[in-house]
Amino acid sequence: MKIIVLMKQVANKDAVLRIAGDEKWINEADVAWQTNESDGYALEEALRTVEAKGEGEVVVCTLGPQGAKTVIKDALARGANRAIHVVVDDSKSLSSYQIAKTIADAIKEENADLVFTGLQSDDASFGQTGVILAELLGIPHATIVIEVDRASLGDTLRVKRELESGWYQWFTYKLPALLTIQSGISQIRYASLKGIMAAKSKEIREVTPAVEEFASASAIQKVYMPLKTKQTQILGNGDAKAGAVELVEKLRSEVRII
Amino acid sequence: MILVFIEHKDCVLNKTSLEAIAAAQSIGKDLGLGVTAVLPCDKDCSLAQEIAGYAVEKVLIAKNEKLGTYTPDAYADAWEHVIKALAPKYVVMSHTYQVRDFAPKVAARLGREVVGDCIRYRAEGGKLVLTRRIFLGKLDADVTLGGDAPYFVTFQSGAFRGDAAEKGSGAVETMEVTIGDVRMTPEAPFQEAKASVDLTRSEIIVAVGRGIKSQENIAVAQQLADALGADLAASRPICDSEWLPIDRQIGSSGQTVAPKLYIALGISGAIQHIVGMKNAGTIVAVNKDAEAPIFDIADYGIVGDLFEAVPVLVDEIAKAKG
Ligand SMILES: Cc1cc2nc3c(=O)[nH]c(=O)nc-3n(C[C@H](O)[C@H](O)[C@H](O)COP(=O)(O)OP(=O)(O)OC[C@H]3O[C@@H](n4cnc5c(N)ncnc54)[C@H](O)[C@@H]3O)c2cc1C
Ligand SMILES: Nc1ncnc2c1ncn2[C@@H]1O[C@H](COP(=O)(O)O)[C@@H](O)[C@H]1O
Numbered sequence: 001m002k003i004i005v006l007m008k009q010v011a012n013k014d015a016v017l018r019i020a021g022d023e024k025w026i027n028e029a030d031v032a033w034q035t036n037e038s039d040g041y042a043l044e045e046a047l048r049t050v051e052a053k054g055e056g057e058v059v060v061c062t063l064g065p066q067g068a069k070t071v072i073k074d075a076l077a078r079g080a081n082r083a084i085h086v087v088v089d090d091s092k093s094l095s096s097y098q099i100a101k102t103i104a105d106a107i108k109e110e111n112a113d114l115v116f117t118g119l120q121s122d123d124a125s126f127g128q129t130g131v132i133l134a135e136l137l138g139i140p141h142a143t144i145v146i147e148v149d150r151a152s153l154g155d156t157l158r159v160k161r162e163l164e165s166g167w168y169q170w171f172t173y174k175l176p177a178l179l180t181i182q183s184g185i186s187q188i189r190y191a192s193l194k195g196i197m198a199a200k201s202k203e204i205r206e207v208t209p210a211v212e213e214f215a216s217a218s219a220i221q222k223v224y225m226p227l228k229t230k231q232t233q234i235l236g237n238g239d240a241k242a243g244a245v246e247l248v249e250k251l252r253s254e255v256r257i258i
Numbered sequence: 259m260i261l262v263f264i265e266h267k268d269c270v271l272n273k274t275s276l277e278a279i280a281a282a283q284s285i286g287k288d289l290g291l292g293v294t295a296v297l298p299c300d301k302d303c304s305l306a307q308e309i310a311g312y313a314v315e316k317v318l319i320a321k322n323e324k325l326g327t328y329t330p331d332a333y334a335d336a337w338e339h340v341i342k343a344l345a346p347k348y349v350v351m352s353h354t355y356q357v358r359d360f361a362p363k364v365a366a367r368l369g370r371e372v373v374g375d376c377i378r379y380r381a382e383g384g385k386l387v388l389t390r391r392i393f394l395g396k397l398d399a400d401v402t403l404g405g406d407a408p409y410f411v412t413f414q415s416g417a418f419r420g421d422a423a424e425k426g427s428g429a430v431e432t433m434e435v436t437i438g439d440v441r442m443t444p445e446a447p448f449q450e451a452k453a454s455v456d457l458t459r460s461e462i463i464v465a466v467g468r469g470i471k472s473q474e475n476i477a478v479a480q481q482l483a484d485a486l487g488a489d490l491a492a493s494r495p496i497c498d499s500e501w502l503p504i505d506r507q508i509g510s511s512g513q514t515v516a517p518k519l520y521i522a523l524g525i526s527g528a529i530q531h532i533v534g535m536k537n538a539g540t541i542v543a544v545n546k547d548a549e550a551p552i553f554d555i556a557d558y559g560i561v562g563d564l565f566e567a568v569p570v571l572v573d574e575i576a577k578a579k580g
Contacts, residue, residue, distance in 0.1 A: 013394070014547075016547075016549075017393055017396055017397060017549075019397070026397070037495075095371055095404075097366060123393055125391070125393075126371075127374055128362035128371065131330075131358075132362050132365075132366040134363070135362075135363045140330070140331060140441035140442050141330065141363070143330075144355055144358070144359075162355070163355055163356075163447060164354065164355050164510060165514065166511075166512075166513075167447050167449055168448055169444060169447040169448070171329075171442045171443065172445075173442050174441050177442075182511075183494065183495070183498050184494065184495075184497065184499075187500065214371075214404070215405035215406070216371060216405030217371065217404045218371060218402065218403055219402055220399045220400070221400045222399070222400045223397050223398070223400075224398055224400075226391070226398045226554060227398075228553075228554055229554055230554060230556070232543075232553050232557065233557065233559070234559045234561060235558055235560050236561075239562065240544070240561075240563050240564075240566035240570075241570045243544075243560035243561070243567060244560065244567040244568070244570035247558055248571060248574035250558055251575075251578075252578050255518075255519060255539075255540045257540075258486075258578050
């Protein structure tokens with residue numbers, strides 16, 4: 001059995017974001033990077049599924065510049081068997097369809113039984129790359145998957161989807177299928193020292209595609225700081241302790257909760 | 259023509275669809291286009307009359323026996339049929355979990371993509387410029403649509419007011435749609451066993467986010483909660499890491515609360531969290547990032563380290579309470 005996991009490199013959550021000179025994205029010059037949150041959970045679920053099955057391989061795939069290799073290396077250290085790096089230098093200017101199409105072309109021949117993606121990227125947040133990819137690969141999909149019934153894995157697979165406000169629903173899929181994985185599906189393992197050493201000899205296949213033009217691509221015209229909608233009283237002027245003293249006074253005199 | 263999607267379960271309306279109607283009506287006025295509401299169903303949907311009471315030209319029931327329970331395959335086929343028959347300029351939907359599940363598939367099949375989770379739009383030269391949040395709400399991006407119609411747009415919950423949807427009267431029509439193979443089998447939706455803590459009744463909530471850093475540090479927040487007689491809650495990553503049980507989670511996939519006072523400690527303010535607490539009477543945010551989106555909705559803010567602020571808060575509250 002073969003599971004392909006899509007993983008994307010994104011700016012670190014705590015990075016201070018500066019808008020680029022052309023106002024179309026952030027200035028990436030000195031941004032710290034990390035693996036997209038839900039993609040880490042997608043990898044974990046793939047590893048557990050193969051372990052439960054007792055056979056098979058997990059193949060990581062990322063599309064991005066050379067620097068995105070750290071995502072791959074980390075995934076290999078955590079137990080993925082091999083990787084496909086779709087090398088695109090200016091990946092941030094691609095639309096979701098272009099990303100999905102380029103990845104589809106790179107993985108089609110792999111004929112995977114399952115493809116796992118994160119449910120959403122923390123930078124572009126298209127929330128659709130996986131769904132488009134499934135359509136392009138001609139396989140069914142399920143989004144926001146919060147549990148995989150690993151014991152059910154055969155020609156079909158039973159998965160639990162998260163619906164809104166505390167509702168859930170099980171679906172059974174014929175394989176092959178694509179699942180977009182929700183954060184929190186299971187606890188993520190750390191890379192062991194042994195894993196880190198083993199990763200060094202694992203295969204990373206590089207593909208350097210020509211990304212096709214896509215007439216219907218949406219395009220960012222301008223990026224800017226969100227407009228403030230509410231008048232927030234900032235207390236303490238940057239001094240947390242002074243702010244705390246002022247806040248208790250406000251809770252007493254204005255909010256009247258103390 | 260603008261098509262607007264009416265989401266429902268067993269002919270019971272998902273109220274966010276009224277927001278989609280309001281959005282479609284507004285775009286329709288700006289671009290001079292009429293609005294048709296599309297209602298996928300396996301029968302002559304009882305919801306059609308209710309929707310016909312809004313200012314729409316038509317309510318179209320897209321009918322097929324396979325549309326009784328939602329599946330992405332059946333919905334995608336139904337929409338493909340309707341769109342090919344009607345050739346709309348825009349397809350407008352609310353960015354619900356169900357829409358996220360099928361809309362990108364329909365768009366991709368027609369060689370399009372969705373501009374998703376938009377918070378507002380403006381019309382410029384007969385076309386839309388849409389604004390969406392990126393980087394977890396830290397930045398806004400104005401986005402234009404490429405290529406030819408149809409254009410697929412989804413709006414974030416709360417971007418339009420459902421009660422602003424204009425009333426009127428539309429005609430109800432039915433279109434039999436063709437649906438091919440459905441490659442997934444749904445079971446009945448269910449709710450997990452009732453949460454053991456019901457935060458919807460809380461008067462005061464102290465909520466922790468990833469800024470709390472470790473499970474041990476939850477005790478810091480607990481002290482503040484104790485001092486205020488508050489309940490403890492959390493953002494999703496805290497529950498994902500099992501630092502607090504899932505029934506403490508606030509947001510689109512957790513509980514929706516409206517306490518008198520909500521104190522957010524180290525929570526950035528992603529939309530999926532905000533939808534669960536924005537109706538709190540007073541919102542306080544403690545966050546070391548002055549640009550964190552949580553400050554957009556906070557009444558009071560402390561820009562700084564929560565580990566410096568919280569012990570002082572606890573002391574001062576004790577003093578104030580005497
Ligand atoms: C479909 C879907 C459903 C989701 N459902 C939910 C949901 O129901 N509930 C939910 O909460 N999220 C939900 N999310 C996740 C959501 O998008 C965010 O990822 C999440 O809310 C972020 O949590 P956070 O604010 O704790 O973490 P982060 O975004 O990482 O923010 C941490 C914050 O802490 C601050 N900080 C760090 N250290 C300190 C310090 N020492 N002192 C003060 N501040 C500090 C940082 O500046 C930062 O702003 C969902 C996402 C999706 C896609
Ligand atoms: N450049 C990329 N490389 C690898 N995977 C990606 C890339 N972009 C998106 N994905 C996958 O698609 C998911 C959804 O991304 P998005 O549609 O941008 O919200 C992510 O969680 C990843 O799993």
